[in-house]
Amino acid sequence: MAVARTRCVAILGVTGHVIEVEADISNGLPGMHLIGLLDTALNEARDRVRSAVINSRYGWPDSRITVSLFPASLPKRGSQFDLAIAVSLMGAAGAVPIERVAEPFFLGELGLDGRLRPVRGILPAVAAAVEAGARRVVVPAANAAEAALVPGVTVIPARDLRELVEWLRHGDLDRPPTWGAEPAGPGAAAPAGPGGSGVPEGAAGSVGPARPAGPDEGGPLPDLRDVAGQPMARKALEVCAAGGHNLWMLGPPGTGKTMLAERLPTLLPPLPLDHALEVTAIHSIAGALPAGRPLLTRAPFVSPHHTATVAAVVGGGSSAPRPGAVSLAHRGVLFMDEAPEFATTVLDSLRQPLESGTVTVSRAAGTVTFPARFMLVLAANPCPCAQASEPASACRCTPTARRRYMARLSGPLLDRIDVKVTVARSSRRELLADRRFAEPSEVVAERVLLARERAAKRLSATPWRANSELPTGALHGDLRPPPAAMKPLTACLDSGSLSARGLDRVLRVAWTLTDLSGKDHPEVTETSAALAMWLGAGL
């Protein structure tokens, strides 16, 4: 008859909150009372925990059990509290020493037979636990590799309740048990340096045997060389990859817009470790983490269907908000094929994340801000019948219909697109001629990486990494191109064909072109090329 206390983590949005779990066993009729603002899945923990304890061949206390989750005001959902509830309860019942369950964090869902099942959001949960001063975190064995990505903590993988309880009773707390997957020792704590390019190999190596082996991650990839006949679009894609710019492709069907967009991830460098952890955390919460790949090292590519709702794109859910497509595309690419077919509300809801890099969703369970810094790639047909540029079969759409179709992409949205490119149908001769010049993704990716490194070096003293993140102040301060290079831009500004915001966009692209060509600062070639890309006339 005692009170036992342990700790767990609740996920709200992408942040973990430490939850204290208290169990009290006192005189009274047998029954288990769970309190502390729980949802249905958590209320069912009562039955799961009971079966798991009994089937692990431990006695179920024949008296009144009260389990309370603090802070009571925080809404709690999901099943990751099962293990903490079971362990605190067994501590209160005297089955395990109370002081040994008090320090570690316990995360995991229990099966009826006492088996520990993997849960979502382990990475942010363990990160929150470490922030709260945890030294040991017990996680389901299936989540161990993901949990080990967090430095500075001993991850204790457990396969079932009985194994864990025996270890808590007799094992050495400083030496994690040897069962299950190999736990990450203190070695994982060492290299946390955000080395500019790619994932530091040292950090990746210590994570465990389940690490993905570089290029074969996720199977074979498409190659940029496949898109013949579209040299300008390929160049635009390269510029966008190098600077993180948004791209709009306009053209009739069958010209390779979708193919081009799908090849954008092959041009992007692997994510640096801190970005990779951000991306992995979001995917972990969404339950979209592929099995056997604890760390996502490649920029994500998300392509929602055009019937997607606002909630699916920006995030939402019936009670507690979950990340949407824009957050899953964080640090990667959000591709909207057939952009005018999307609901206009969906398209306009992209304006906030495009501007701020975050998206704020409000639901009954609270307001949550998800990260959403992505490259937007839009593809569109010129009109509903999509025959506009075909001289043989003329377009059947009335001018009004065409205007209405394009008007679905609102001005403010298009204003945020840095590079606009028209993808025209190419003749057989053009296709054949271009095949010789089409470069494979590898070659282009190398140029992109070099350009990104140049930009990162120039911006090393600032919080920005890519040219697309440059604020107005910097563009007109230290980073203003020489007057000669500004000439074509000021002319357009005077004539009214370029807005002030448009000027900033053009300058950002001009810097990316400069990085690609290896110059020190933009010259008139770069600024006029960037202007042409902004205006949509191609290179």
Add this chain to the structure above:
Amino acid sequence: MAAKDELGRTGEQVAVEFLRARGMQILDRNWRCREGEIDVVARDGRALVMVEVKTRSGRTHGTALEAVSRAKLARLHVLAGRWLAAGGRGRFEAVRFDVVALERFGGRFSIRHVRGVV
């Protein structure tokens, strides 16, 4: 008499002896009315105690204590009022509800007495 009724009667007899040994005065046994039956009515100092006795022949179907449901206790509340209205003997300062749970292991009983269940 069926085996389970036999067990129940034996259990109640054991419970009564147990309560007496604890210094309680038994006022009534198996008091019935239309709403149901009170197993034991007893006096413990100045309190009136309504006792529910539950006997089981083992633990294969859960413990005896678990088998006392909320509904059963709610019924006991109603019955307490009926018993008092029927001319309860003496004056009491409080009414308490107890559960005595018996489990038979071999020929012997294990007893748990929970006082003041809600």
